[in-house]
Amino acid sequence: MLLPLAVAVVAILGGARCLASDTIAAGSAISGNRTVVSRGGNFELGFFRPSGSSSSHSYYVGIWYKKAVSQCTPVWVANRASPVTDPASCQLAVAVDGNLELADEAGKHVVWSTNVSSTSSSVVAVLLDTGNLVLRRENNDGEVLWQSSEHPSDTWLPGARLGLNKITGYAQALTSWKSSVDPAPGLFALGIDVNDTKQYNITWNGTMSFWTSGEWNGDVFTGIPEMISHHTYDFDFVSDANGSYITYSLQDPTVISRMVLDVSGQVRQMIWVPSDDEWTIIWTEPHQLCDVYAVCGAFGVCSEKSDTFCSCPVGFRPSSEMDWEVGDHSHGCRRNNPLQCELRSTNRSKVNGKDDDGDAFLLASGISLPRNSTSSPATQASSSRGCGLACLKSCNCTAYSYGSSGCVLWYGGLLNLQRLVDDTAGMDDLYIRLSAMDVPSSSSEGRRNRTIVFVSIAAAVSSILALSAIVLSMLVRMFRRRKQRRMAFIQAASEGGNLVAFEYSDVRRATDNFSEKLGGGSFGSVYKGKMPGAVGEVAVAVKKLEVTGGLLCVGDKQFRNEVRTIGVIQHVNLVRLRGFCSHGADRLLVYDHMPNGSLDKALFATRASSPALSWRARFQIALGAARGLLYLHEGCRDCIIHCDVKPENILLDGDMAPKVADFGMAKLLARDFSRVLTTVRGTIGYLAPEWISGVPITAKADVYSYGMVLLEIVSGKRNARSWTGEEEQRMSDYFPLVAARKVSGGEALVELLDERLNGDVDGRELDIACRVACWCVQDDEARRPTMEQVVQALEGVVAVDVPPIPTSLRALSESENAGFVMSSFNLMTSDSEDAGRVASS
Ligand SMILES: *[C@@H]1O[C@H](CO)[C@@H](O)[C@H](O)[C@H]1NC(C)=O
Ligand SMILES: *[C@@H]1O[C@H](CO)[C@@H](O)[C@H](O)[C@H]1NC(C)=O
Ligand SMILES: *[C@@H]1O[C@H](CO)[C@@H](O)[C@H](O)[C@H]1NC(C)=O
Ligand SMILES: *[C@@H]1O[C@H](CO)[C@@H](O)[C@H](O)[C@H]1NC(C)=O
Ligand SMILES: *[C@@H]1O[C@H](CO)[C@@H](O)[C@H](O)[C@H]1NC(C)=O
Ligand SMILES: *[C@@H]1O[C@H](CO)[C@@H](O)[C@H](O)[C@H]1NC(C)=O
Ligand SMILES: *[C@@H]1O[C@H](CO)[C@@H](O)[C@H](O)[C@H]1NC(C)=O
Ligand SMILES: *[C@@H]1O[C@H](CO)[C@@H](O)[C@H](O)[C@H]1NC(C)=O
Numbered sequence: 001m002l003l004p005l006a007v008a009v010v011a012i013l014g015g016a017r018c019l020a021s022d023t024i025a026a027g028s029a030i031s032g033n034r035t036v037v038s039r040g041g042n043f044e045l046g047f048f049r050p051s052g053s054s055s056s057h058s059y060y061v062g063i064w065y066k067k068a069v070s071q072c073t074p075v076w077v078a079n080r081a082s083p084v085t086d087p088a089s090c091q092l093a094v095a096v097d098g099n100l101e102l103a104d105e106a107g108k109h110v111v112w113s114t115n116v117s118s119t120s121s122s123v124v125a126v127l128l129d130t131g132n133l134v135l136r137r138e139n140n141d142g143e144v145l146w147q148s149s150e151h152p153s154d155t156w157l158p159g160a161r162l163g164l165n166k167i168t169g170y171a172q173a174l175t176s177w178k179s180s181v182d183p184a185p186g187l188f189a190l191g192i193d194v195n196d197t198k199q200y201n202i203t204w205n206g207t208m209s210f211w212t213s214g215e216w217n218g219d220v221f222t223g224i225p226e227m228i229s230h231h232t233y234d235f236d237f238v239s240d241a242n243g244s245y246i247t248y249s250l251q252d253p254t255v256i257s258r259m260v261l262d263v264s265g266q267v268r269q270m271i272w273v274p275s276d277d278e279w280t281i282i283w284t285e286p287h288q289l290c291d292v293y294a295v296c297g298a299f300g301v302c303s304e305k306s307d308t309f310c311s312c313p314v315g316f317r318p319s320s321e322m323d324w325e326v327g328d329h330s331h332g333c334r335r336n337n338p339l340q341c342e343l344r345s346t347n348r349s350k351v352n353g354k355d356d357d358g359d360a361f362l363l364a365s366g367i368s369l370p371r372n373s374t375s376s377p378a379t380q381a382s383s384s385r386g387c388g389l390a391c392l393k394s395c396n397c398t399a400y401s402y403g404s405s406g407c408v409l410w411y412g413g414l415l416n417l418q419r420l421v422d423d424t425a426g427m428d429d430l431y432i433r434l435s436a437m438d439v440p441s442s443s444s445e446g447r448r449n450r451t452i453v454f455v456s457i458a459a460a461v462s463s464i465l466a467l468s469a470i471v472l473s474m475l476v477r478m479f480r481r482r483k484q485r486r487m488a489f490i491q492a493a494s495e496g497g498n499l500v501a502f503e504y505s506d507v508r509r510a511t512d513n514f515s516e517k518l519g520g521g522s523f524g525s526v527y528k529g530k531m532p533g534a535v536g537e538v539a540v541a542v543k544k545l546e547v548t549g550g551l552l553c554v555g556d557k558q559f560r561n562e563v564r565t566i567g568v569i570q571h572v573n574l575v576r577l578r579g580f581c582s583h584g585a586d587r588l589l590v591y592d593h594m595p596n597g598s599l600d601k602a603l604f605a606t607r608a609s610s611p612a613l614s615w616r617a618r619f620q621i622a623l624g625a626a627r628g629l630l631y632l633h634e635g636c637r638d639c640i641i642h643c644d645v646k647p648e649n650i651l652l653d654g655d656m657a658p659k660v661a662d663f664g665m666a667k668l669l670a671r672d673f674s675r676v677l678t679t680v681r682g683t684i685g686y687l688a689p690e691w692i693s694g695v696p697i698t699a700k701a702d703v704y705s706y707g708m709v710l711l712e713i714v715s716g717k718r719n720a721r722s723w724t725g726e727e728e729q730r731m732s733d734y735f736p737l738v739a740a741r742k743v744s745g746g747e748a749l750v751e752l753l754d755e756r757l758n759g760d761v762d763g764r765e766l767d768i769a770c771r772v773a774c775w776c777v778q779d780d781e782a783r784r785p786t787m788e789q790v791v792q793a794l795e796g797v798v799a800v801d802v803p804p805i806p807t808s809l810r811a812l813s814e815s816e817n818a819g820f821v822m823s824s825f826n827l828m829t830s831d832s833e834d835a836g837r838v839a840s841s
């Protein structure tokens with residue numbers, strides 16, 4: 001549950017003692033409020049008590065941050081499951097057999113021991129600055145007998161190994177705390193897959209694995225590709241005959257970071273943000289809390305949308321409100337009243353004279369079918385009612401559904417119930433069995449029937465909230481806490497340079513409920529927003545992916561995967577993707593906001609509104625955009641074809657430096673992409689001929705579009721104006737043709753230049769730009785240069801020959817029919833099969 005920070009708040013007995021040493025030697029036991037502190041002062045070891053704990057008499061020996069981190073945050077606990085009541089009467093000391101031991105009541109009872117078999121008394125325990133407590137021989141080079149990092153609690157620190165010793169068969173695993181106030185081992189564990197030894201799993205109750213990292217491929221675990229975008233960390237996985245281990249380190253050693261298997265079952269990477277005085281989560285798996293196995297326990301209902309996450313269906317209440325409050329949902333929900341059939345089977349007599357009420361079913365509206373619970377189809381039932389009767393035959397049948405997969409019955413505790421986010425159309429209804437006493441009174445008529453009661457609950461939520469005042473106050477507190485955490489989360493994300501999965505509510509708040517629209521791109525609307533950043537607020541642009549006729553049908557998982565690959569791509573001439581949000585059917589991308597807007601506005605603005613861009617600025621924009629595209633084509637791990645290069649997608653930052661936007665859309669949209677692209681007004685003028693002819697799309701399609709843009713940079717006008725409907729254009733006036741004729745004919749090119757510049761141009765640069773552009777728009781993609789050659793030509797590193805007039809332009813100029821251009825492009829709108837061409841390229 002949402003209490004990670006509550007874990008951090010504990011009461012510490014020890015204060016800063018001047019006597020503090022980093023060593024527990026013979027005769028210097030830790031007791032009461034005495035502690036040891038690592039040499040550099042990073043960590044402290046001693047007795048602590050989790051605050052908020054119901055028992056004020058549960059003390060543990062643990063290690064926590066001493067320096068920099070102001071919230072006491074235990075990273076290791078010795079006697080996790082065996083608290084002591086009075087630290088003053090306990091001793092942590094090196095025993096005669098050489099073990100570090102925690103003994104109760106002046107040595108009468110050993111509460112905890114390192115349990116290593118060595119018979120040496122000259123042994124000391126030293127707390128290192130890495131947070132590792134090491135038991136080693138006192139003299140010589142100090143053979144290590146035992147170390148706490150090999151026996152982690154819920155926290156994995158930088159430098160510590162997590163894996164498997166193949167010789168002893170011992171595997172380290174992180175085990176969650178039972179609750180935010182109880183360090184006893186909980187149900188969740190994160191460790192190496194001992195059968196595979198190349199991947200890590202999170203398991204529930206020792207057996208049920210519900211999340212896997214995927215195998216190590218040399219760089220990353222395949223299931224967490226975003227690992228490489230974590231520039232803050234270096235991960236190192238080593239596997240040989242002796243063992244398989246992963247370690248990590250921080251590139252900036254002053255950053256304080258830890259990875260924790262939270263009480264909720266999620267693994268979380270956290271960073272300490274000194275300016276906020278808080279831990280912030282920068283990465284978490286599984287992404288959705290409701291994907292954690294049995295996260296709300298039996299009959300518990302998980303909801304990503306609610307700030308409390310877990311609730312109980314009507315007729316149930318939390319098994320233990322106290323446990324729920326501290327994040328322990330393992331016991332789930334229990335019935336308000338036992339099933340009548342249970343009472344009858346244990347006690348043949350009537351119960352409160354109500355025996356005849358029997359059991360009933362309640363439609364659990366808005367709740368998904370249980371996953372991973374025991375179920376079986378009952379084929380004989382041919383109606384919902386018959387299905388319910390089949391369930392009533394067995395006392396351990398607890399629910400049924402009747403729908404697309406026939407009649408399905410569930411037995412025992414229902415696990416992984418989830419509140420449905422979107423409309424429930426197509427989902428089979430779930431009917432939960434209840435004692436008729438628990439069926440709301442609105443159904444009393446049905447109850448008199450003494451058979452089955454089918455009730456639809458409209459306002460289930462209110463009855464859940466009415467459960468108890470404790471739960472309510474808890475909601476309020478958690479809500480507040482969560483808000484704070486989220487804000488910090490956003491900030492850390494923008495500082496750390498990692499891709500962030502934003503909450504929808506955050507994005508909505510940041511954009512003031514999508515109130516300021518910056519524009520509508522090919523694949524959705526863009527809104528301006530503000531988010532807290534390292535220094536004050538930073539402006540962001542939020543793109544809501546949409547196509548004409550609705551939202552995109554891109555699945556959540558695919559979206560996340562693709563967004564991660566896009567998020568890794570960073571270049572000075574590419575717009576930086578900050579994060580994303582996947583919420584119901586909404587797919588949002590959060591980018592840096594570019595204050596000077598897009599190139600089309602700078603280039604084609606009406607004359608009065610702003611001065612024309614200088615040639616110098618234009619040439620720099622052309623060069624920068626080319627470099628951005630070159631990076632997409634060749635600088636990334638996988639070649640990315642932009643597919644939609646046009647002035648609208650070249651943005652200008654505060655210094656008028658160009659940044660290419662909207663890349664990666666083909667990956668994101670897969671099948672929808674080509675359909676969208678070829679139907680969007682304002683894109684077709686830039687599309688290469690192969691989009692019509694049907695040959696596979698390559699990076700050269702971007703080169704063509706870039707050439708078209710380059711011509712517009714020169715002229716300051718749209719090449720093809722007819723799609724704007726403003727004026728009819730004669731083919732002989734079609735600017736690319738005019739330019740191609742002049743360039744190939746060796747004529748003076750200054751006539752091509754935007755007249756607003758009054759000929760104020762570097763003639764050599766103009767010559768290069770025009771030649772490059774005409775090479776780029778050749779019909780035959782083999783004749784077009786690569787983006788690398790374009791960049792080199794613009795930089796003046798390589799010379800550019802005189803280009804020929806592209807054949808299609810020549811042919812068109814003979815037909816003298818401007819309409820032909822348009823009608824040939826219109827052919828594309830009926831495409832359906834070339835969607836795959838982009839996706840596969
Ligand atoms: C530590 O314990 C001693 C004896 O119990 C007590 O006198 C002292 O005040 C305590 N120090 C702190 C910092 O709590
Ligand atoms: C040490 O060994 C004892 C006895 O075998 C066992 O009860 C205890 O759990 C062990 N302690 C640890 C920390 O492994
Ligand atoms: C780890 O997860 C993978 C993938 O879900 C699964 O195949 C494997 O059996 C799991 N390993 C263990 C030890 O549960
Ligand atoms: C791991 O291997 C053992 C023995 O080979 C086998 O019994 C067990 O079922 C395997 N576990 C998983 C999760 O595959
Ligand atoms: C965990 O598994 C044990 C048996 O291995 C079982 O007795 C226990 O009930 C399980 N815990 C839960 C919460 O289901
Ligand atoms: C739970 O059930 C779903 C299908 O209902 C399945 O895809 C998933 O692998 C199961 N998870 C576990 C941990 O068994
Ligand atoms: C495995 O450990 C043995 C000694 O325990 C050592 O001699 C050997 O080199 C190690 N193997 C590898 C691959 O590290
Ligand atoms: C059966 O019910 C009677 C009251 O109706 C109660 O006194 C008795 O304890 C019950 N027996 C069992 C085994 O529950």
Ligand SMILES: *[C@@H]1O[C@H](CO)[C@@H](O)[C@H](O)[C@H]1NC(C)=O
Nearest residue numbers: 374393394395396397411412
């Ligand atoms: C339910 O109870 C019946 C006996 O009434 C038993 O045969 C069956 O195995 C039980 N099913 C489950 C899933 O516990």
